[in-house]
Amino acid sequence: MSAQTLTSIRPASPAIRWSRRAAGAVAFAALIELISRTGLADPEFLPPATEIAGRAVTLLADPAFRAHALTSLLAWAIGLAIAALVAVPLGLLLGSVPLVDAATRSVVEFLRPIPSVALIPLVALVIGTGLQHRVALVVYAALWPILYNTMYGLRGVDPVAKESLRSYGFGPLAVLMRVSLPSSAPFIMTGVRLAAGVALILTVSTEIVAGRGEGIGVFIFFAGIAVPARMADILAGVFWVGLFGVAVNALMVAFDRRVFRWHHVQRGEEG
Template identity: 80%
Template sequence: MSAATVLARPVTAATRWSRRAGGVLAFVVLLELLSRTGLVDAEFLPPATEILQRAGELLLDPAFRTHAATSLLAWAAGLGLAAAIAVPLGLLLGSVPILDAAMRSVVEFLRPIPSVALIPLVALVIGTDLRLRITLVVYAALWPILYNTMYGLRGVDPVAKESLRSYGFGRLAVLLRVSLPSSAPFITTGLRLSAGVALILTVSTEIVAGRGEGIGVFIFFAGLAVPARMVDILAGVFWVGLFGVLVNALLVAADRRAFRWHHERLGART
């Protein structure tokens, strides 16, 4: 059997998951060896087994679960509000060229501003409670959804739109019946990107603010301890990373199931 034949075989889901599991296992073994052999000071990088054991203990700790629930609430609320704002705004800017041209400079000015840099300003205006995290998450998660929505509108088949207009449908009907469904896969991609951005901003804002509840607050106070509780810090980071992986996997699976036609069309082009 030639190498070309082997490479041409489609990769099954079981094969993909086995490869990912193998990569994770290799990473865990590497961390364990770095610490156990003394190549890295165990005070700064505890063995992977200790980190995983502590992560399991935190899952049973009511106080940590409260921290996690607060972070998830800020993440979900911020991501939901960002989608509720970005999708209609993207449809509007993508459908009205004059409005897009008028707002382009404003959007390009606001987009590069790091959300973390806005923490002092937002904290002064609305305080350092849950509203601070949600506001910054909305600001950071807004842009991927907005740009993917506008990009998706540019790829809508003009023949489909003209066909609907020829039957007497207005601009709004064409937008809802043709443009929005065709742009939905791109909007979903923007949502998946924003989910990761929202998680990063939630935890980083909690670490910088250092108040209230949240996984970031838990990590912050673990770092303030003397000596720093590195096992607690890395166990908290582990749960943040695992949640990000699970959310991304669920969104990818939902995207492939809901928009199978889109992925088949992309596959046919390649």
């Protein structure tokens, strides 16, 4: 830490930042390689990065692993889609009709703090441990961020815009569809992005706790309890899950920047 770092923080150009990120990732992999190869950590516990990467590539060609991954992807996508289809209209309703909001607020406040993983055993008993089990839990967990962000977005709608439309004789529904929904869309997008991360956590959690069938969580769990543990398999699986999470997040951020550019410019987030 030099004196300069505490005084001026000037962002580097995007090209430089991307190359630094890439260099950082390479250095991180090299560090793992070094620690493992020199025996600083037991290679049983931490295989070299090249071995993990090699395993990650061969796994892609392995039909069994592909089936695991596809099952998880399906549960994640269906759950997230249902959550969005339920939470967005619900959020619009709660956000625009104060009476409904007041009536349901206590229920919402009561349900939200329940940690979703606590429901894994109950849902398993009620509907069994198949795909529907994972989907149900993903829906429950992904509902909240979307619901809250939709309501939050509605609260920030410019009243002048609403009134001007109303003064032209538009009804409440038209105002909702033409002003409230578009102007809260960026917030809904943020909610969906957060929900996508939560949905991934719940997909993997449910698979691991249920511990049977197919799914990336099941694959990772069995690699872990095998004797001896297949650490390269675990880390290769973790690598693909993490990469999927980063990719989904990055795609959604890019989509958000492109489609809702007006929103970010208005808030002074870019030049």
